Amino acid sequence: MSILAPVRQGPLARVNPVAKLGAALIVSAVLLISIDWVSAAVALVLEIALLTVAGIPLRTLVVRTAPVWIAAPLAGLTTVLYGQASGAVYVQWWAVEISDGSIALGLATMLRILAIGLPAVLLFITIDPTDLADGLAQVLRLPARFVLGGLAGLRLVGLFVDDWRALTLARRARGIAETGAIRRMLGQAFALFVLSIRRGTKLATAMEARGFGAPVRRTWARPSVFRGRDWVTLAVAVLVASTAAAVAIAVGSWNVLGS
Structure with a gap:
């Protein structure tokens, strides 16, 4: 199985994609409200604990x-060097100014990225695009035309790697891929962009010809149902987010953005 393919084992693989999407949004929303390191650290610890029972292969987890x-x-590090200075200043050179405030802000930034990014990756690597489309259309009642168009686009993403490899080999066979790495990459990226537009146009025409855009009520081959385990997933996300916020408020580090 390709390392880029959806993970189909473990408890998360059986959860509805809509529940996974909602869980990621709940945790992210709470962590984005405040810019303190305590809430992010608490959420990160809880997420790592949950990660141990997710059943995702270690190699896949490391790569993703x-x-x-x-x-x-x-x-x-960038925030530490160039963030807003406050408190004691330790280093000041040109635009670089390291202080107590920039260090605290840099730590909070790093932990927030980890606390928001890891659960998002953890949840989305177990999502199959077709299952996600079924959930968006049947559970959230999004327009079928929008959902199917997005699904078709996601299915084409996997072809980018093959197209890039084919373009590399073709340019090398013509003798124009040996020098000028930056120029070669830009030219090849533009060629991939043009190829993607052409393929997308053909796919849109084919889907329209097959009636995917017809203004009628659509049926679905696979039902998408919100079950008990999906509600449990959302409850766990609420628990993680609320625990992180409660601990930060209790220790007095909760710092709402803009306040």
Whole structure:
């Protein structure tokens, strides 16, 4: 199985995609309200504890979450160096100013990215695009035309890697892929962009010809039902978010943005 394919094992694989989407939004919304490190740290600890029972293979988990683990420290470091200074100043050189305030802000930024990014990755790597489309259309009652168009677009994303590889081989066979890495990458990216537009246009025409855009009530081959485990998933997300906020408020670190 490809490492990019949806994970179909573990408790999360049986949860409705709409419930996973809602759980990620609940945790993210609460963590975005305040910019303190306590709430983010509490949420992150709880999420890692839940991660141990998710049943996701370790290799898949490491590969999928690697961008989050890389981006979070970099964002925190940037905030430490260039964030708003307050309190004692330790380093001041040109635009760089490291102080107590920037260090605290950098730590909060790093933890918030981890606390928001990890559950999002954890939930979405177990979602199949077709199941998500069924849930959006049947549970949330979104327009079928919008849902099916989005599903078709998601299904084409997997072809980008193959197209990029084919373009690389074709340009190399023509002898124009040996020098100028930046120029080659830009030219190849533009070629991929044009190819994607052409393929999307053909797919839209084919779907319209088959009646996907007809203004009639649509039936679905696979029913999408909101069950008890889906409500439990939402309840766990509310518990994680409320616990993080309660602990931050209790220790006096809760800091609502704009206040």
